[in-house]
Amino acid sequence: MIPVEKRKRSAMIKNIQNAIRSEQIISQSALELKFLDLCWHKNVYGCTTFRATMYMSRPPFNGITEVYVGLNDWGLIVINAKKFSILLNIPLKHVVARYEMKPHIEIIGRDNRNVEYVFTLATKQAQLINNLLKQIKNKKEATRN
Numbered sequence: 001m002i003p004v005e006k007r008k009r010s011a012m013i014k015n016i017q018n019a020i021r022s023e024q025i026i027s028q029s030a031l032e033l034k035f036l037d038l039c040w041h042k043n044v045y046g047c048t049t050f051r052a053t054m055y056m057s058r059p060p061f062n063g064i065t066e067v068y069v070g071l072n073d074w075g076l077i078v079i080n081a082k083k084f085s086i087l088l089n090i091p092l093k094h095v096v097a098r099y100e101m102k103p104h105i106e107i108i109g110r111d112n113r114n115v116e117y118v119f120t121l122a123t124k125q126a127q128l129i130n131n132l133l134k135q136i137k138n139k140k141e142a143t144r145n
């Protein structure tokens with residue numbers, strides 16, 4: 001994610017440039033491998049992303065927010081669509097979804113600090129989110145056994 005604010009974006013670019021200068025990278029492919037190695041350790045890496053409207057009736061996010069919802073084998077990540085900042089990180093084992101009526105899916109989850117979140121996502125892709133969540137959980141469960 002690239003910061004929206006000019007000051008933060010400039011700082012990020014300067015940090016990247018300094019990191020490149022300090023590294024003894026021999027080739028383009030070595031630089032690409034180093035970049036991918038950094039990405040692989042982020043929980044947003046490899047997410048299938050959906051655009052949605054999030055409805056939440058209690059803190060920390062009262063009201064309606066436009067979001068991107070990311071799903072992968074780590075869990076569910078909710079990103080503010082305007083600020084491109086991560087709002088929620090919910091590990092897969094703590095995500096429960098209830099899909100009963102189109103186009104809404106209710107999500108109940110706990111983050112790593114054991115804070116519980118209950119919110120509704122409104123999107124035409126609610127059924128896809130529900131199906132993908134089930135598939136990922138089933139595959140994770142099958143690999144444990």
